[in-house]
Amino acid sequence: MIALACWVCGYSNDPEVIRCRRCAWEIRGPGFLDSLTGLEQERYFKRRDLVRARWKELHQYDQTPRRESFPAEVAIIRSPTSACDLAIGGGLL
Amino acid sequence: MLAVWSHWSKPFALGGGGWPTPAHYLMSCVLSVETARSHFERTRLVTDSAGMKMLVDGVGLDFDDVRLDLSEIEECDPAWWVLGKIQAFRTQHEPFVHIDNDVYLWNGLPERLTSADVLAQNPEHFTDASDYYKLAELEQIRRYPYGWLPKEVEWCRSLHGAHQRSLNTGIYGGHRVDFIQYCAELAFEMLEHPGNREAVARIEDKPKFSGTLEMFLPAACLEYHTARPHSPFRTVEAATLFDSAEQAYRDGEAKSYTHMIGRSKSKPTNARKLETRVRLHYPRHYERCVEYSRIFGALPAALQ
Numbered sequence: 001m002i003a004l005a006c007w008v009c010g011y012s013n014d015p016e017v018i019r020c021r022r023c024a025w026e027i028r029g030p031g032f033l034d035s036l037t038g039l040e041q042e043r044y045f046k047r048r049d050l051v052r053a054r055w056k057e058l059h060q061y062d063q064t065p066r067r068e069s070f071p072a073e074v075a076i077i078r079s080p081t082s083a084c085d086l087a088i089g090g091g092l093l
Numbered sequence: 094m095l096a097v098w099s100h101w102s103k104p105f106a107l108g109g110g111g112w113p114t115p116a117h118y119l120m121s122c123v124l125s126v127e128t129a130r131s132h133f134e135r136t137r138l139v140t141d142s143a144g145m146k147m148l149v150d151g152v153g154l155d156f157d158d159v160r161l162d163l164s165e166i167e168e169c170d171p172a173w174w175v176l177g178k179i180q181a182f183r184t185q186h187e188p189f190v191h192i193d194n195d196v197y198l199w200n201g202l203p204e205r206l207t208s209a210d211v212l213a214q215n216p217e218h219f220t221d222a223s224d225y226y227k228l229a230e231l232e233q234i235r236r237y238p239y240g241w242l243p244k245e246v247e248w249c250r251s252l253h254g255a256h257q258r259s260l261n262t263g264i265y266g267g268h269r270v271d272f273i274q275y276c277a278e279l280a281f282e283m284l285e286h287p288g289n290r291e292a293v294a295r296i297e298d299k300p301k302f303s304g305t306l307e308m309f310l311p312a313a314c315l316e317y318h319t320a321r322p323h324s325p326f327r328t329v330e331a332a333t334l335f336d337s338a339e340q341a342y343r344d345g346e347a348k349s350y351t352h353m354i355g356r357s358k359s360k361p362t363n364a365r366k367l368e369t370r371v372r373l374h375y376p377r378h379y380e381r382c383v384e385y386s387r388i389f390g391a392l393p394a395a396l397q
């Protein structure tokens with residue numbers, strides 16, 4: 001089984017994951033697009049593009065997971081700042 | 094610009110806030126007010142009579158004026174602690190910035206924020222799985238025969254589905270107080286609408302819906318109204334201190350901004366730093382925080 005890249009944020013999810021662990025977009029397996037009619041595909045991509053644009057705007061989207069560059073990021077993205085246990089600018093205290 | 098803080102006594106008396114002890118909450122109020130004071134023209138506390146007694150008479154904080162507008166929400170369920178903050182937004186009639194009691198503005202705010210229509214900490218992104226919003230659960234209101242949701246919520250939901258945006262309101266305010274009041278009214282209306290009462294009463298763990306009321310509604314209203322040429326709010330623009338949640342964490346120090354957000358305020362290391370800072374820089378207030386907190390029977394660990 002291979003990891004499935006999220007079509008919104010590019011995060012490589014484990015094969016059994018149903019929703020992207022980073023952005024919560026629903027992960028679809030191979031063959032999904034073939035199961036849709038042309039109109040359904042069009043709708044799907046339109047919606048995906050909207051969500052991707054939102055993601056890009058808010059998270060400076062790139063294709064590579066940035067877990068290494070900013071260790072807390074995954075936690076922040078999956079749960080908003082208010083639910084996080086890191087203080088913003090805590091070093092100033 | 095007017096700097097505003099708020100304190101609602103009812104939820105505080107029930108042990109809200111997430112601080113290790115009430116004394117830490119009081120110390121955080123001291124640090125928040127005292128660090129910001131010199132950067133703003135005037136300061137205001139919006140509270141109720143018990144809050145005034147505690148923060149002004151008890152702790153000794155000075156404000157240019159104290160308003161008891163939170164007395165008006167005395168009958169509200171304190172589980173909706175966020176209503177205290179929203180009531181403070183609702184009752185401002187001049188440009189202001191509301192500063193959370195756990196936010197410390199070491200160097201004030203840049204001019205692009207103090208001159209903005211609406212200012213906030215940062216845009217935030219959430220999904221149905223986020224436990225500070227619970228938007229999907231709040232939408233159960235729709236299942237009730239006369240349930241009502243604001244058109245702005247319906248519109249954002251239909252457009253963006255599970256991926257929604259909000260504005261973190263660690264700092265929040267601006268010059269378009271008409272827009273800010275409108276958003277605040279919507280929050281109250283959602284909870285008090287006759288068709289929603291049954292659904293709202295059935296909601297468990299109400300604090301987990303706070304983000305929807307205080308942070309999602311302003312963002313939804315912005316998105317909705319700026320897309321409508323005939324809306325009185327079509328020109329409203331928001332400025333945020335940080336461009337994203339990640340940037341807030343990366344650049345908080347660089348922008349001289351501290352927010353003891355969420356669960357971070359319960360961390361012993363942060364609590365110790367807060368105690369030390371207030372004891373060293375505001376010793377008179379520190380003593381009074383400790384003294385006053387004896388009323389609650391809880392002291393900082395170091396003093397027990």
